[in-house]
Amino acid sequence: MKQRVAIVQRDIVWSDIEANLEVVERMLSGVKADVVVLSEMFQTGFVTNPQGVADEGRTLKWMKRVATQLDAAVVGSVAIRQGEEYRNRLYFVKPDGESLYYDKFHLFSVGGESKHFTAGRERVVVEWRGVRYLLAICYDLRFPVWSRQRGDYDAMIYTALWPKVRREVWRTLLRARAIENQVYVIGVNRVGEEPTGLVYSGDSAVIGYHGEAVKDMGDEQGVAIAEIDIVALGNFREKFAVWRDADSFELK
DSSP states (O other): OEEEEEEEEOOOOTTOHHHHHHHHHHHHTTOOOSEEEOOTTTTTOOOSSOTTTSBSSHHHHHHHHHHHHHTSEEEEEEEEEETTEEEEEEEEEOTTSOEEEEEOSSOOGGGTHHHHOOOOOOOOEEEETTEEEEEEEGGGGGOTTTTOOOSSOSEEEEEOOOBGGGHHHHHHHHHHHHHHHTSEEEEEOOEEEOTTSOEEEOOOEEEOTTSOEEEEOTTOOEEEEEEEEHHHHHHHHHHTOGGGGSOOOOOO
C-alpha cells in the first residue's frame, strides 16, 4: 500500500492569519494527495507571545473545508487559546471533518515559548487510510526518547519553524529519527525572514526508512509530492528487525 504526501514550503506573512490562509489555499489548488502537511504556526509565523494573535477557531474551520475539498488529511500547527492557557497545537484534520490534535510537549524555552505556552502531556498517533502517523512539532525533534518507535507508527510528522543557523541539525536529526525508528519521517519547515531577524532555509523533506531523501525541497517555495510505501516498509522491518534488540525500558 502506498500513500501520497504533499509538503508545503513557503514564506509566511507575519501575524496575518487571513493572508496566509489565502496563499496556502491557492498553492493547494489541484493538489492530489492523501496527506497535506503545513509548517508549524503556518498562519502566523513563530509567535512566542500569542496574546492577541492566537487563533480562535478560524484556522481549524479553514482546515476542515480544505480537507474536504482535497479529499485529504490536512496537518499543521496553530497557536490556540484554551481557557486561560495557550497551546501550540498540531491539528490532523480528515476530510469528514474529524479533527485530532497533538499539543507540543517540548516547548522551546531558549526562545521563550515556555513562558507563554502550556506544554501538552500526551504522545499522539493518528491512523489514516492504513498509515499510522506520530505527530510532533519542531523542538520535539531533538528528543529521541519521546518519538521512540514502540511498534505503533509507520511515519512521523514534524512541523517546524527551524532557523537557518541550525540548518544542519534539522537535516541530520530528520534522518536520524528515520533510521533509528525504521519509519518514514516527514519534516516541513518554512523559508524567508521574520521581523525578528530570524532567517529560515526550508529543507522540508520526506525521509525514507534507510535515511535517504525521498523528497528534499531545499530552499524552494511550493508544494512537493512524495510517495511512501507501507508494504515495503513492513518487509524491511521484518528482514532487518533491529527493533527486536531495542532497549526495553519504558518512557517515564
